[in-house]
Amino acid sequence: MANTTHAQGVYMQQGAAELVVASGGDITVESGGDINAESGGSITLASGADLTLAAGATFSVNGAAQKSVVGGIHTVTAGEAAAHTLDIVTGLTTLTTFIVMVLDTGNNEITVGADITDTTGTLTVADGGAFAVTENYLVHWFAVGV
């Protein structure tokens, strides 16, 4: 909860056990600067707080560069069924990989033969082999990329 007795954006709590960045305050890590959490230290984001990586920022876990992972369930519309194809906008622009699993109206896996392509972050699932785009099929999709 905010402490309204301080006018400064960044201040030290009495006793110096806590540095507070109040509303409107800021801690800036300039180029070459670093915030290090040593072993046993932690960074915690409370409910309602946000961690944002801007475009071009990198995020790695144990040396492995991480990408965005997004996904959802798309319910096939009548129009898509009539067109024999559907597009899913993933929100990413460059996909590293994707996975699609289609369930029929009885929740049975029915992906085999589906024609699946990606163009600049949009997944297209179309008729192929025995697979036909059918209204109310559920398209479960994952995409990894940037």
Added chain:
Amino acid sequence: MADTTHSQGVYLAQGAAELVVASGGDVTVESGGDINAESGGSITLASGADLTLAAGATFSVNGAAQKSVVGGIHTTTSDEATANAVAIVSGLTTIAAIHVQVLDATNNVVTVDADVTEAAGTITIADGVTYNTVAGQLIQWSAIGV
């Protein structure tokens, strides 16, 4: 490594090149406050450090909201084969999408028309018309959600 010469929770190291949050110290970012890493700046978590997002905290990469991604390989038991269904607790409570691939005992994909459903984070894979739940099958699963 901890510097035990300071009794304060938060202090500036000699030369003021480093702000230290000692054991028991804290940096609190109140609502509206911010920590910004400019281009070239970094936030690093050492081995043993922890980054925690509480329920309700958000994490976005290049504008794409991130969710938890979990997965595993489940080996079907004889009891599950008898019951003709496998229930996998994903650890999530609300699933955005799932993917399931079943391999038989010789690692061949046999998912075909498996009946795949999800309720409150538990994924159930049951017999389909062709697909049969068999002991020793490997169910590779992944889920994205919160």
